[in-house]
Amino acid sequence: GGGDKAARKEAAHQEAMLRDRPDVVVSTPAGLLGHVRSGRLTLKDSVECLVVDEADLVLSFGYADDVAEIVKSLPKICQGFLMSATLSPELGSLKKVVLHSPAILKLEEEAPSSSVAGSDSSSLSQYYLRLPSKEKNLVLYVFLKLGLLRGKGLFFVNTTDAGYRLKLFLEQFHIRTAVLNAELPLRSRLSVIEQFNVGNFDYLIATDESTDAGTKNVEEEEEDDVDSSSDEDESDEDGDGAKSKKRKRQKSKRNKRRRRAKDGEYGASRGLDFRGASFVVNVDMPPSVASYTHRVGRTARGGAKGVA
16 A cells, blocks of 8 residues: 555665665664664674664663664674663663663763753753643743743643644734644654744644653554564465464554554654754643653753743
8 A cells, every 4th residue: 555655665765875885874773673684784794883862762662672683783892872861770671782881971960850851951941830721822822922932932732632722722813833743744743843943933832742642643654664574474375364363463563563652752852853942831741750851851952041
């Protein structure tokens, strides 16, 4: 179908880029492993450094086994980096796979409670205002109208529906915004981020995917995690209908898990580059301190001042 055609086209595009022998390859673990298994990419001879960013996400989305297999394909001498804004005991297993006798570098402020991922806490001003839910959107409009929130900004909400409601509300006052959530196809999400970065609009309403329990993957995304393992290519040709159906169910579960993981990787509160965001508003409060840290860390970056 259309999804298979898009996946093949994307795989061919990636294969062409790999033939040019790039110095740096940025990939999801599953995507990289697919190319290694198919022979399109050989790591044994030339790789000098392996970087695993957002290590807690890699672990939580079930990529630990993929990383372990990738490490087995690396040269015996290879420098490893494991990075995460939040460290947990669960990362110990992944650390043992990627690192050997590592040096641990912790970037912390003197007051840990005020440290913010990616931001200089001395440049970040943080405020809070208690409001009934029905008054939130109106207060946001007043803040924008009076210039209390200036420049480009991110509004974080906990559900996709809340994001669209806020967008429709602000549009009544001719305030142009865009939404970013997991229901948008991958290419649309990347396009929204690029338009925000180049200044086509100043306000982005984002759903932190880790809090959006109601999000469903309603559109098939272009599959960039190419998996060439032979077991997924098997069909009913073996004559054993029961085994074939079981394989299909297992394949479906794997694909769904990968799509959910991919959605999580594009969670707006972390891992994305929003250039020039001068403020962040938590319209809905995040469920954890770590989530709050990642959200407000989208501003006050690189020495710039910001407001949250």
